[in-house]
Amino acid sequence: MICHLVGTSDAVASAEKLINEVLAEAEAGASAGGGTRRMAAQSGGDEFSMQIPNNKVGLIIGKGGETIKSMQASTGARIQVISCSLFSLLLLLVNGYFADLI
Known part of the structure; x- marks a missing residue:
């Protein structure tokens, strides 16, 4: 799956x-996936996308969405998990300002 993050750079x-x-x-040290950053999202924030193995998405979302909601609340980033049935990965989307990524 893909995870897409949107928000300020710090939030992302x-x-x-x-x-x-x-x-x-x-994973205890195993590779968790990869990511690709894109600067200057249309909203004026930054975006980051990373691949999440399908069998690990539940860890990110948490029971009843508790984990992902907590991450969004503590970071200020919007986190979206996008499913693609053709692959064994999910896309995670994170939005924020690029300067805050460092």
């Missing part, structure tokens, strides 16, 4: 870090 970076931490804990 924080959300990306939290997601990677969750995946790293589950």
Whole structure:
């Protein structure tokens, strides 16, 4: 699946870090996926997309959406998980300002 993050740069970076931490804990050092950054989203914020293995998406979303809601609240980034049935990965979308990614 794909995870897409949208928000300020700090928000996107924080959300990306939290997601990677969750995946790293589950994988215990295995590769959690890849990402591609794009600057200057139409909303004026930044965007970051990363691939999440389908079997790990539940870790990002959490029971009743608790984990993803907590990540959005603590980082200020909008996090979207996009399903694509053709692949074994999901897209995670994160939006924010690029300067905050560092």
